[in-house]
Amino acid sequence: MEQFFDTYFDFSLMAEYFGQVLEGFWWTIKLSVLGGILALTWGLILAVLRQLPGRAMAPVRFLTIAYIDALRGIPMLLTLLLIYGGLGTLQASGTIPKWIGVPEFFGYPSAFWYGIMALTLTYGAYMAEVYRAGIEAVPRGQMEASRSLGMSHGQAMRFVIVPQAVRKVIPPLLNDFIALMKDTSLISVISMPEVVQVGNDIYSTTCNPSALTLGALLFLIVTIPLARLVDWQIKKQDEKFQRGIP
Amino acid sequence: MSEAILSVSGLKKSYGKLNVLKDINCEIAQGEVVCVIGPSGSGKSTLLRCLNMLELPDGGRIELNGNEVFGHGKPKDLDVLRREVGMVFQSFNLFPHMSARENVTIAQTRVRGRSKQEADARSVEQLEKVGLAEKIDEFPDRLSGGQQQRVALARALAMDPEVMLFDEVTSALDPELVKGVLDVMRGLADGGMTMVVVTHEMNFAREVADRVIFMDQGFIVEQGKPDAVLGNPQEDRTKQFLGLVLSR
């Protein structure tokens, strides 16, 4: 038992490397927040494109569905490696400009931006499906009432359908955000010094995984309250439902 | 009779193999109140929904004020049509994330292009007219069914439509709430609004309608003054239907 504690909970080691691990976690947070915001936005755009009415919009719907299916069907790690491997190569051969090939906005490393792209593309597809479920859960009569008042499809979506859908999808979107946050650890494979990468480096030099334990604890400090928030939101909605919202 | 505001000829609509509207011809005059009755599944809702193109007809012609809004299988000037034709539904369909006042205001500003103040003043006035002065800032989930339906009425009326369509607007209401809604509709009819009313309220049809249309199996079977159609029907199917309804 003591052996176990010394292996995973070596407090002196944790104290020694606390600053470094925290720095890594700060990258994790930045990746999660920016990736999360962009994925939320991109997902909503995809969901709206997917719902465009009329025959003229059929190609748009088809392409959107194909995109969503593809990105949900590929492991994010693979998407990340394809972006990382492809963009750098294309930039080196002069096919695409540097700002996209090797992006370094705000002085952040290009691995950060490749990671943001992979998170946005992949989780945008997941979140598009969540939004879609939300949009489809809004009763048909809402669209009919809006259109019968003379609103266009776009106006009805913007003022009536999406605001209601967004309320319903907050819990599942938070769940996706938790998953996204954990998946930022994949970006370590392209040398992004986020918390898992930092912890693993410390493990390599000290032969003790306590820095990784510290990283795990930092994750839990954020994800457990988020999980509670999801439950609380769901409960709140159930209560509303029981009061009989049409 | 004054000029036709809505004129429908040869209207057809089917869902797959089910022919719901087979050949509908009718004219609605300015200021006329037409009640549409008929058995369940006869196509009454489908007719109303075709009149403002919530469903696209398969054939026939619809004219609004002499302008073709549907013909040769295509809708035309959909925006004009929907702006000029208001509709109230059996299930109210209020926007649950907006107060009564916002429900009535939103389309005025976004569709009619009224200023916020102008639209808001109009909303308050319209909600007062339907007897909801105290409920202006309530959300739909805090209103009774009858109150919700009156908000829906106010919402449609605030757009100043030329024609109002009503689809069994009292069917989802408890009996004691029906009167409030029907009273508002009576007031509208007295004020000269052109109305097409699908209803099971035979007394309302008898008192308020200028004309009653009896539909069955996708056709208009019989139409005429309420006294004639309801009091002295000519067709067997009408007699049979009225026999069932009035004996209840």
Ligand SMILES: Nc1ncnc2c1ncn2[C@@H]1O[C@H](COP(=O)(O)OP(=O)(O)OP(=O)(O)O)[C@@H](O)[C@H]1O
């Ligand atoms: N969207 C739809 N898809 C398929 N069939 C439909 C659809 N809407 C209506 N129908 C069918 O069309 C027929 C006519 O329906 P409609 O709603 O117009 O009848 P109604 O006269 O309004 O009846 P009720 O008095 O019960 O409201 C019914 O058989 C119905 O099942």
Ligand SMILES: [Mg+2]
């Ligand atoms: Mg009906």
